[in-house]
Structure formats: C-alpha cells, structure tokens
Amino acid sequence: MNAVFSLQLECHRHTQAHKSKKDGSTKWGMIEMWPMLDPVDASPAVLVKRHNITQQKHIELQLSAHQDALQQQNQELEQDSFALHEQQLRLQEEAHSLTQRLEVILHDKYQHSKHSFDSDTPIDKTLTFLQGVIGGKVPPVEVALDLFNILSESDTNLRQPVGLEDQLLQAHSIDNEVGQSMLQLLQGSVRNSPLLPDRQGPVPANPTQLSLPAGAARPDWMDTSFVTEQNKPFVPPALTTSTEKMLLDAENNWQFDIFKFTEATSGVTLALLTFHFFKISGSISQFGLDPVKLWRYLQRIESGYQMQNPYHNSIHVASVVQMTHMLLCHGGIMQSNALSKVQLLSAYWSAALHDFEHGGLNNDFLIKTAHPLAITYNDQSPLENHHLAAGVRLMFDPELSYMPMRLLRSEDLLVLRSTCINMVLGTDMKKHFDIVSRFQAAFKRAPPSSAAEPPLQSASASPVQDWESIKPEDKTLVHQVTQ
Numbered sequence: 001m002n003a004v005f006s007l008q009l010e011c012h013r014h015t016q017a018h019k020s021k022k023d024g025s026t027k028w029g030m031i032e033m034w035p036m037l038d039p040v041d042a043s044p045a046v047l048v049k050r051h052n053i054t055q056q057k058h059i060e061l062q063l064s065a066h067q068d069a070l071q072q073q074n075q076e077l078e079q080d081s082f083a084l085h086e087q088q089l090r091l092q093e094e095a096h097s098l099t100q101r102l103e104v105i106l107h108d109k110y111q112h113s114k115h116s117f118d119s120d121t122p123i124d125k126t127l128t129f130l131q132g133v134i135g136g137k138v139p140p141v142e143v144a145l146d147l148f149n150i151l152s153e154s155d156t157n158l159r160q161p162v163g164l165e166d167q168l169l170q171a172h173s174i175d176n177e178v179g180q181s182m183l184q185l186l187q188g189s190v191r192n193s194p195l196l197p198d199r200q201g202p203v204p205a206n207p208t209q210l211s212l213p214a215g216a217a218r219p220d221w222m223d224t225s226f227v228t229e230q231n232k233p234f235v236p237p238a239l240t241t242s243t244e245k246m247l248l249d250a251e252n253n254w255q256f257d258i259f260k261f262t263e264a265t266s267g268v269t270l271a272l273l274t275f276h277f278f279k280i281s282g283s284i285s286q287f288g289l290d291p292v293k294l295w296r297y298l299q300r301i302e303s304g305y306q307m308q309n310p311y312h313n314s315i316h317v318a319s320v321v322q323m324t325h326m327l328l329c330h331g332g333i334m335q336s337n338a339l340s341k342v343q344l345l346s347a348y349w350s351a352a353l354h355d356f357e358h359g360g361l362n363n364d365f366l367i368k369t370a371h372p373l374a375i376t377y378n379d380q381s382p383l384e385n386h387h388l389a390a391g392v393r394l395m396f397d398p399e400l401s402y403m404p405m406r407l408l409r410s411e412d413l414l415v416l417r418s419t420c421i422n423m424v425l426g427t428d429m430k431k432h433f434d435i436v437s438r439f440q441a442a443f444k445r446a447p448p449s450s451a452a453e454p455p456l457q458s459a460s461a462s463p464v465q466d467w468e469s470i471k472p473e474d475k476t477l478v479h480q481v482t483q
Contacts, residue, residue: 008035015053027054121437122150122158160433240264247276250322252330258319270305270314270321271298274352277325283345287407294402300394304357312358317351324351342412346419353391354424358383363428381428388424392417 012033020027030051038045120128129147132139150162239247246261250273262269275291275298278284284291305314324347328334339347366374366382373382394400407413426435 010034027052029053119161119433121161121433122147123437123441125150125162127441158437160437243272247273250276251280251325254326254330256322258315258322262315262318268299268302270302270318270352271295273318274298274301274321274348277321277348278345281344281348283341283348286341287345287412288404290402290404292402293400297394297400297402298352300400301353301356301391304390305355306358306360309358309360312355312360317355320354321348321351324348340415342415343419346416347423349391349416350420350423354384354387354427356387356391358387363430381425381430384425384428388421392420 014031015028016031017026017028019025030053032049032051034047036045036047037043125147129139129143243264246264250256250261258269261273265272275295278289278294283289284294302314305312305317307313307315328339328344328347333339334344363374363381363383365371367379371382373386376382377385395403407416425431
C-alpha cells in the first residue's frame with residue numbers, strides 16, 4: 001500500500017505464496033495493484049488483480065513439450081518424404097525401362113502395324129492439318145512429310161482412307177477373306193484376290209446367267225422382257241389393333257422391332273409401312289397421290305424382293321424405310337428445312353426401292369462376269385442403277401402410276417427424280433467414303449451460324465435458320481447420308 005499511496009507508483013507488482021483450496025498445495029501468484037478513486041465517495045482506493053503463476057508455468061511447459069513433439073514428427077515426415085521421392089524415382093526408371101522393352105516387343109511382333117482402323121481420308125488429314133496451323137499450333141515435321149508423301153502419290157484417292165487395302169488385309173483382328181470381301185464392296189478391287197461373290201457357290205460357266213437358290217423366283221431383270229402385274233386388285237390389309245399400335249410405334253421408336261412387325265404383317269410389311277409414312281407425312285393429300293395405285297405400286301415393289309435373299313430382302317428394306325423416317329422427322333433434318341416436301345416424298349420412295357430386284361450378288365461380281373446389267377450401265381453401280389430404273393419404270397404402268405399428271409408435268413418431278421437418283425446411287429458402298437468425307441468437309445467449312453448447330457440434330461434442338469446459305473451440292477450430301 002505504501003508503494004501505491006506513498007510512492008505513488010502507477011502499478012505495483014509482487015509475488016505471494018498461497019495455499020490451494022482444492023488440494024492444499026502451495027502455489028505462487030502475481031499481485032498487481034493500481035491506485036484509483038472510489039467511484040462512490042471519490043476516496044483513494046486500490047484495484048488488485050491476481051495471476052496464477054504456477055498454472056501459467058505449467059501451461060508453458062506443456063506447450064514447449066508439444067512443440068518439441070511436433071518438431072520431431074516434422075523431421076520424421078521429412079525423412080519419409082525423402083524416402084518416398086527416392087522410391088518414386090526408382091519406380092519411374094523401372095516403368096521407363098519396361099516401356100522401352102514393350103515397344104521393342106511390339107515392334108518385333110507387329111512390325112509397326114496399326115492396331116486401329118484409320119478412316120481419315122487425305123482430305124480429312126489435310127483439313128485437320130490446316131485447322132491446326134490456323135489455330136496457331138505448329139504441327140510436327142513428320143506429320144507434314146507424311147501428308148506431303150500421301151498427296152504426291154499419283155494413285156492417291158483423296159476421298160478414301162489412306163492405306164485402306166493394307167489396313168483391311170493386314171489387320172490381325174480381321175479374317176483375310178472377310179477383309180477381301182469388305183475391300184471389294186468399298187473399292188471393287190483387291191490385289192491378287194479371287195472373285196468373291198456375296199454367297200458361296202461356283203462362278204457360273206456362262207457369265208450372263210446367274211444361278212438362283214432352289215425354289216427362288218427369277219427376277220424380271222434376268223429376262224429380256226419386262227413383266228408387270230396387270231389389273232391387280234386393290235386389297236388393303238386388315239389392320240388389327242396390335243398392328244395399328246406397331247405402326248404408331250414405328251413413327252417414334254429408334255429401336256423399332258421390325259421382325260415382330262414382319263410376323264404381324266407377313267407379305268405386306270414393306271408396302272404397309274411405306275404407305276403409312278406416305279400418309280402421315282401428308283404426301284398423299286398434298287400431292288394428290290392415288291392411294292389405290294400407290295398401294296398396288298408398293299405391293300409390286302415388295303414382290304420384287306426375294307425372301308430367299310439372306311440380306312437384301314423386304315425386311316431389310318422395311319427397316320431402312322423406318323430408319324429413314326426417324327432420321328427425317330426425329331434427326332433434325334425436316335426441322336432444319338434440309339428437305340422440301342417433294343424431297344420428303346422422294347426420300348420415302350427411294351428407301352422403298354433402293355434394293356429393288358436385288359439378285360444377291362454384288363457389283364464387283366456382276367462386273368467381273370460381264371453381266372448384262374454391268375454392260376448396260378458401263379460398270380458404274382449396275383445394281384443401284386437397276387434398282388432405281390426398274391422402280392421408276394413401274395411408274396409408267398397405268399395401273400401403278402399413282403402420281404397425278406399435274407405432278408408429272410411440273411418442275412417438282414425434276415426435283416423428285418434428282419433427289420431419288422442421288423439417294424439410291426449413293427447406296428453403292430464404293431461411294432461410302434467419298435460421301436462421308438465430303439459430308440464431314442462440308443460440315444467443317446459450314447457458316448458459323450450453322451456450324452454451331454449441325455443439320456443432323458435432335459428434334460429438341462433449335463433448327464438451323466440459314467439452311468439457304470448451304471451450297472446445293474452440300475445439301476445433296478445430307479440427302480445421301482439419310483439413306
């Protein structure tokens with residue numbers, strides 16, 4: 001008190017021992033005293049505060065011990081991290097060594113052969129190269145040299161995958177005979193390969209005659225005369241409730257069961273399905289088509305498909321008709337105004353007759369055996385030309401001509417014919433890569449507004465608004481891809 005009142009110190013501190021009330025042990029405390037005035041009577045007073053020094057020292061010792069333990073753990077973690085880093089370097093060296101050994105093994109085993117099919121054509125590779133340059137990327141010199149060598153070859157087909165023959169014939173995952181057959185379909189020639197018909201059987205002694213399966217009717221195109229079914233009565237099929245439901249399902253189902261539909265509509269599967277799409281598309285009413293003659297025409301088309309043909313039969317064609325409808329109405333084509341109403345009519349018509357009177361043998365076989373069809377069409381897609389010509393020729397039969405004279409005498413007929421020609425002739429497999437390559441190239445160079453929304457978009461997407469800016473030849477590619 002003397003220090004506070006007499007010496008008038010601002011703060012006085014001193015230590016003092018005291019007994020703990022809890023355990024009776026002696027503990028030390030720090031006493032701090034400040035002079036002040038009593039707030040009641042303004043008399044001199046003292047403010048006292050006690051600190052527990054023993055407890056503070058104990059806490060300081062605990063913190064020091066924890067700090068020492070943490071430093072020890074940190075040192076141990078640093079040692080573990082260093083050991084892990086050394087182990088990682090060792091594993092990387094082992095992985096690099098294994099990679100080198102694996103590359104040597106693969107090189108010796110496959111001799112640099114490619115394990116995946118490269119479908120890029122020289123045009124595709126060139127566009128990709130140029131897009132990289134335009135985008136500021138510097139392509140490797142090896143890529144530029146490979147592209148230069150490809151384009152400088154005199155026999156390079158710009159619209160066919162590079163090394164197509166070697167890829168198909170040397171692929172380890174493809175049987176050699178399968179590869180030869182695929183190559184015949186895609187380009188029509190194979191090095192040192194025998195003649196491969198679509199089905200097993202000897203090459204006919206007389207190349208102008210084709211052998212047919214037992215019990216198969218002879219297609220009209222094998223005879224010199226053209227035969228039609230005159231005065232065939234119009235007999236509409238009796239639709240059951242289940243058949244009507246299947247027709248409704250065919251309008252919207254990407255997974256439509258064509259085999260179940262065939263069982264329910266035996267003999268009229270193709271005719272019934274095509275007639276239904278003609279009707280719901282509004283083509284019959286809009287163009288004034290004669291439904292009776294249309295039904296006769298479609299029945300005649302269906303009769304031109306032989307069920308003995310294992311693939312090119314009416315079931316396959318009916319499936320193509322249904323998928324064409326899905327692409328048109330649910331694939332964004334009609335929403336983007338890619339086809340006019342006349343071209344829509346032509347699309348259904350083309351799908352129905354695209355394999356009409358197919359004899360079961362491929363184009364390469366017909367060409368190599370000097371078949372009359374190959375001679376007639378100068379070896380240029382003889383089957384596809386016949387499918388189209390024979391199907392159109394039926395239109396001149398008065399009993400089957402379902403189009404009104406006003407349509408046959410209008411400019412719409414030219415659009416109808418040209419669209420059908422492009423679609424049907426485009427089904428020749430030799431033109432596959434050419435069409436796909438041109439379609440992809442056209443898509444890449446499409447105007448900005450249409451490039452953001454490709455023509456083949458979902459029905460829920462907004463349609464392309466500037467379809468008129470697309471070149472006519474590029475529109476034709478969309479028609480061909482539809483088939």
